[in-house]
Structure formats: structure tokens, C-alpha cells
Amino acid sequence: MLTSPLRVHLADSDHFSRAGISSALAEAQDLVLEKYYSSIAEAVEGSITHLPDIVLVEGTLKGENLDDAISSIVSGSPTTKVVMLAVQHDTSSMTKAHAAGSSGYLTKDTIQFELPAALRMIAEGYSLFAQPSDDEIFPPRSRLLTNRHAVLESLGPRDCQLVALVAAGNTNSRIARSMHISEGSVKLDLARIMEKLQIANRVQLAVIAAEAGIISFADLESN
DSSP states (O other): OOOOOEEEEEEOOOHHHHHHHHHHHHTOTTEEEEEEESSHHHHHHHHHHHOOSEEEEETTOOSSOHHHHHHHHHHHOTTOEEEEEESOOOHHHHHHHHHHTOSEEEEGGGHHHHHHHHHHHHHTTOOEEOOOTTOOOOTTSOHHHHHHHHHHHTOOHHHHHHHHHHHTTOOHHHHHHHHTSOHHHHHHHHHHHHHHHTOOSHHHHHHHHHHHTSSOGGGOOOO
């Protein structure tokens, strides 16, 4: 059964920035860049009127307070996910965006490779925030998430390879052939890793692995 593509709106007044983001999304058949806005006021009005799945907001966009605008979009269109695209990604800026209702905060230097996969994850209900540039612990990165990253960092090379293959969308049989082990071993090892991480499915494992740096968001496969 075919599903409708995710409807994405972009609030960005810079021509070259728009072109770069458009290029990053151009090959994704499950994402459609539907509307452009040159000001944050237009983004608020357009989002509430058209109810897109995702609104991308460039962090230096001029106009009213961006955090207030995020709150307005979220309250006026509760099903819309707001994602900030920014060069500056310090803890203070990210915390304000999160408090306003943003579902994601992505750095502009990674969007060419990681944006489509990140938007798919956000549409599934995950919150994705870049690692703060000042190396502080971003509040929404809970103790549980920190513990999960510690689990992943403690994995040996074989388990890391298994996680990367799972996150890339490979089946157990394909993983078994690639790693030269039995399919039963794949199932047992995967169950052991997921139990340690306190997660229940492969999508969660993929997101955690990408956040921990074992894979990039560009490696995630859209199923």
C-alpha cells in the first residue's frame, strides 16, 4: 500500500541556502518540499493554514522571535513537526528551541547528507537534536539516553558491525551472510544488545546508533 509523501515547508530567506536544502531533499521520493517562506511570519501563517508534516526553520531567519514562532506553529498545527536548521548549536539556543516545541535541531553542515533520514525519524515521532557545540549535556538527552550511548560505546567490533547492519535496514539472513555467522546467532546477539539498551525495535536501535555516531543518519534506510 502506497503512502503519501511527507509534506515539508521551508522558512529560509537565503537563495543559496534554499537551493542546498532543496538539493538535499530532491532525491527522496517520500519527501516533497511543498512551500517556501521568506519570513517567520509567513511560516507561521502558512503552517497553520496548510498543516504540513514538517516545517524547516532556518536559524537566522529575520522577523519575530523564533521561539515564539515555533510555539505558534505547534499550537496552531499540533501535527506539524518544527525542525530548526542552524549554524549555531550551543546548549542555550537548543534548549530554548526545545522548550518552544521544536522536534529537532540540526546543524546546517550535515543537511546535505543527513537531512532526509533525519526528517523521516522525526516524522516517526523521534526528537533529534545535534550534539551541543559547547559540549554541555543538552537537557532532553536524558540519563536513559546517556546510558544507552554508554552501552553502545562499550560494544566490541563484532556487535558494532551488527548494529550498523541492522540500522542500515538489512534482514537477519543478509546480516548472517555478511558476518559469516548463523541467523540464530544474529537473533540472539541482537536480542542481547536491545535488552541492554531497553528498546523494543530496530527503528529505535537505528536512531540511537546514529545519535551515538556508530552510523550517520544518511545510512538509515527508509522502509
